[in-house]
């Protein structure tokens with residue numbers, strides 16, 4: 068048998084946000100606390116810092132029988148943790164109240180989103196439920212909509228304006244959908260996946276007014292809320308803006324906001340945990356969501372991880388070192404994003420909008436006509452062929468923009484920057500030499 | 511404000527199988543391995559036994575990026591763990607092959623059962639889907655069926671024969687259902703929850719023949735398969751019997767078998783993990799189940815716990831002490847069951863069938879006529895009133911048989927014996943003094 072020798076040592080997959088996979092270190096505070104909750108003998112000596120021990124004791128105290136091995140107290144989860152999350156939201160939103168009963172535990176934001184979509188799903192042809200969906204959108208979304216038999220109603224984000232959302236485009240998209248399906252909801256990803264755009268107050272207000280006047284449910288993905296790093300940029304939650312707009316809106320607009328331990332400060336994708344805050348939702352729908360989401364008893368450890376996410380170590384805490392890990396993570400993402408963006412913009416035929424938040428870069432790609440034709444001959448999208456060849460030749464796995472709902476004339480690639488800087492550097496170098504080869508070959 | 515002083519210090523809840531809640535110690539091997547997987551720094555010194563360290567290394571090796579924080583390799587779970595489970599089943603069944611692709615990870619057996627029921631649900635009135643259900647049945651089942659809008663078709667187990675299943679009764683139940691609903695499946699709990707009965711070969715063969723001739727899906731709850739302790743009693747899986755019956759059956763009968771880390775050797779209810787083995791299932795249904803069960807990525811830690819459950823420490827291993835915990839647990843359940851059964855049979859007006867497996871005792875209860883009348887006046891089932899008063903007066907929470915689907919003339923109570931012996935003793939003493947009080951008061 069004959070093996071082709073590959074010109075690379077190992078495959079690096081930065082096509083999705085799975086930071087530990089590329090070697091980002093987990094937050095040691097979180098892992099120590101969870102390990103101690105699993106094996107409380109670890110609390111008996113001083114091997115863990117005192118704030119770790121205190122937190123573990125506190126978290127064990129909210130578990131039935133003081134053990135992570137018992138079922139949660141209620142099918143909605145552990146009440147004290149719902150409360151911690153509500154308090155976190157209230158702090159984040161400068162005092163806007165959050166009701167613990169509106170917090171529903173979720174086994175990851177994608178799982179929950181799918182449930183909501185399944186609930187919304189109905190009809191066929193002109194009566195089929197539809198969701199206004201940004202293009203580009205998170206690469207998992209088209210598949211989710213498809214599985215739930217919901218029509219994707221595209222609205223274009225403006226690339227030249229850093230992927231901003233334009234309100235007229237929402238109107239246009241809605242008009243275009245009329246007669247083809249029944250628009251039920253509008254999906255927002257903010258900070259944007261994969262765009263890196265962070266919405267401003269005016270935009271959010273506009274979207275909320277639009278949702279109100281068209282009676283659309285707002286599905287707001289805010290899983291990158293703690294990854295905002297553009298200059299003078301800060302995260303504004305849809306909830307805060309909604310409540311600042313007064314009861315005319317805050318009593319009426321139905322909204323679900325998603326957050327997740329996969330994408331927050333923890334990056335714990337494998338634990339599967341998140342929550343949604345549901346606002347103005349029909350009580351029947353809400354109770355159905357709860358019962359489907361975690362029938363009988365949600366898993367305990369991801370709930371404990373959520374508590375850590377919403378109450379991370381702070382500067383005053385014992386494990387200074389740990390708080391510095393939190394800062395370091397923020398610094399790594401922001402530096403990686405800047406570095407990556409600059410690098411890509413220096414490659415001929417690539418162009419990347421400035422990134423204000425999130426964890427992805429999403430540069431556009433100019434491809435030689437011959438390359439595009441070659442893809443056509445193979446019956447493939449050119450961006451898919453590009454990513455496939457990149458993987459074969461350089462061992463780098465990026466996501467093709469067509470997964471993000473982009474059409475086949477406008478090529479993009481997606482890469483996650485939540486990776487150790489050296490890994491990102493490696494990705495960029497391999498990408499650039501591959502890209503140059505493609506360009507030269509077809510010259 | 512005035513507080514009634516309660517005559518007890520703390521409430522003991524033995525109404526369901528949640529062993530850590532009543533103070534059963536978790537298997538330290540499992541907890542150490544999981545803690546080390548979460549915080550691999552723990553592997554650097556010798557604080558954990560060497561087999562713990564080896565297992566943790568091995569399990570980290572099957573995680574993407576060597577971290578429990580990364581998404582699972584596939585949406586069906588971690589392939590190596592599916593394989594471990596299939597190997598375990600093959601060993602258990604004396605060589606009957608198990609296909610790793612038939613193993614679907616589940617976030618607990620109840621969650622998965624609900625999905626299967628939802629899938630099966632259809633129709634109304636005479637076309638409503640129905641499931642043949644033992645009486646008594648697991649206390650969670652009537653609620654699940656109800657939520658899935660599936661008709662419960664009762665078949666009676668024979669109390670006087672230790673709650674054995676009688677094949678003629680299945681026939682009768684099926685005939686009685688004709689015209690009222692569409693029987694689709696038969697549910698089996700073996701070892702029986704709450705009966706403690708363990709089915710013999712002849713019964714299992716009979717049920718399989720019945721399912722085959724009536725084209726019913728077999729839903730087999732085998733979560734107590736490692737809790738069998740009656741004399742000369744051993745656990746026979748439906749899968750093994752099915753395959754021993756030859757291709758006429760094994761190529762045809764649709765079956766789903768459930769297992770769970772909540773009830774197995776680990777008793778880890780809070781982690782939420784289990785699996786189902788699906789046999790002869792329509793590929794479309796199977797792939798739908800997989801996608802609904804763990805969309806995108808099942809949680810990693812419960813999968814690792816499953817691996818430990820199917821490969822527990824063995825006598826030859828380093829942590830002898832740990833293996834002795836495994837034996838000790840088996841000994842505790844069996845002694846508790848024997849002790850409890852004897853004790854209850856010595857209480858006037860109680861009668862408990864000998865228990866061969868599982869974790870529950872399910873004695874029948876003779877109640878004074880006046881007590882039953884009192885319950886009627888209050889609009890309650892007498893067994894519910896009994897359990898409520900027991901909780902108020904003695905701080906002991908048992909389950910009323912009416913939750914297990916028993917009708918209101920035939921009273922039973924349910925108690926879990928998977929508890930530390932001293933706790934069980936306490937429960938029995940409080941129960942007996944309460945029971946005597948009730949009997950005397952109404953004399």
Ligand SMILES: Cc1ncc(COP(=O)(O)O)c(C=O)c1O
Pocket residue numbers: 083084174175176177178205206207256260288290326327328329330336339340341
């Ligand atoms: C848009 C989006 N949101 C959230 C997530 C995280 O999902 P979860 O919370 O289910 O891990 C992902 C993961 O790929 C994603 O693509």
Ligand SMILES: Cc1ncc(COP(=O)(O)O)c(C=O)c1O
Pocket residue numbers: 526527617618619620621648649650699703731733769770771772773779782783784
């Ligand atoms: C009949 C039955 N099976 C299994 C379980 C365990 O369920 P799970 O595996 O979802 O924790 C229970 C828990 O109460 C039960 O009553």
